[in-house]
Amino acid sequence: MSVDGKIAIVTGGTTGLGLAISRGLARNGATVIITSRKKSKLKKACHLIDKNCYGFQLDLSKKNSISKFIENISKDVRHVDILINNAGFPFKREIWFKNIHDISEVELMNILQVDLIGSFQLTRETLKIMMKKRTGVIINIASTPAISGHICGSPYSIAKAGLISLTKHIALEYGRYNIRSYSVALGDIYTDSMRRSLSRSELVKAKNENTMKRLGQPEEVAKSIVSIAGENFSFSTGNTIIIDGGKVII
Numbered sequence: 454m455s456v457d458g459k460i461a462i463v464t465g466g467t468t469g470l471g472l473a474i475s476r477g478l479a480r481n482g483a484t485v486i487i488t489s490r491k492k493s494k495l496k497k498a499c500h501l502i503d504k505n506c507y508g509f510q511l512d513l514s515k516k517n518s519i520s521k522f523i524e525n526i527s528k529d530v531r532h533v534d535i536l537i538n539n540a541g542f543p544f545k546r547e548i549w550f551k552n553i554h555d556i557s558e559v560e561l562m563n564i565l566q567v568d569l570i571g572s573f574q575l576t577r578e579t580l581k582i583m584m585k586k587r588t589g590v591i592i593n594i595a596s597t598p599a600i601s602g603h604i605c606g607s608p609y610s611i612a613k614a615g616l617i618s619l620t621k622h623i624a625l626e627y628g629r630y631n632i633r634s635y636s637v638a639l640g641d642i643y644t645d646s647m648r649r650s651l652s653r654s655e656l657v658k659a660k661n662e663n664t665m666k667r668l669g670q671p672e673e674v675a676k677s678i679v680s681i682a683g684e685n686f687s688f689s690t691g692n693t694i695i696i697d698g699g700k701v702i703i
């Protein structure tokens with residue numbers, strides 16, 4: 454398979470989509486480096502992923518944690534082939550349902566720091582590694598509100614829209630290094646975090662908002678990402694791939 458032998462970093466790889474993506478990459482022959490803020494979650498998740506999984510602590514809200522992470526992985530690996538910027542600030546109902554005029558500075562900055570700024574900073578350091586071997590793939594996990602907008606949750610949409618822009622910049626600035634980049638804009642995917650965050654009626658509503666009338670499964674997203682990260686997409690870059698059961702069609 455096309456990610457066979459590759460080295461991949463998946464941020465937030467211990468839960469939900471990150472875990473499914475890490476498993477998908479590992480099953481197809483990649484060595485996977487997963488990250489979590491909590492050391493205790495890493496060992497358990499690696500056990501679920503593969504023997505070729507290594508866990509490292511990373512807090513994207515702290516710049517020194519990002520440099521420490523890069524320093525730590527550089528002791529073990531000489532190259533990074535794939536970076537999946539998957540980690541996102543935890544879903545909080547009390548922030549999500551607010552409109553712009555009610556959002557505090559702290560709420561805004563917390564979300565932007567993890568979803569956008571931390572991902573940018575990690576991307577910047579990873580690009581330096583990828584440029585040396587003149588190859589790499591960076592996939593940013595975005596979300597459909599970044600494309601369509603939404604009736605609430607603006608800090609999240611704005612952060613994810615920033616990631617889509619980052620994707621385009623990586624593609625245009627580093628195509629000559631054979632570094633490809635993609636955004637994956639997700640609709641409603643049934644992860645543990647979504648199950649915990651939404652009520653039964655909200656889940657039914659989410660399901661009925663797309664044309665397939667169901668929630669996506671993390672494994673479906675993982676399959677698409679493995680494909681994009683591999684050679685199947687070798688002459689495509691900078692694009693946003695929407696995985697949402699046909700809710701947002703452009």
Ligand SMILES: NC(=O)c1ccc[n+]([C@@H]2O[C@H](COP(=O)([O-])OP(=O)(O)OC[C@H]3O[C@@H](n4cnc5c(N)ncnc54)[C@H](OP(=O)(O)O)[C@@H]3O)[C@@H](O)[C@H]2O)c1
Nearest residue numbers: 465468469470489490512513540541596639641642644646
């Ligand atoms: N599920 C959906 O329907 C959906 C839809 C659109 C987009 N997405 C996006 O998909 C990604 C994964 O979502 P999910 O549903 O799988 O949720 P999840 O299980 O809550 O995953 C979020 C991950 O982000 C990590 N994280 C949070 N704060 C962090 C920080 N400060 N530094 C580093 N890592 C941090 C967490 O890792 P630790 O707690 O272990 O540190 C966690 O593993 C997110 O970016 C989300 O916005 C999800």
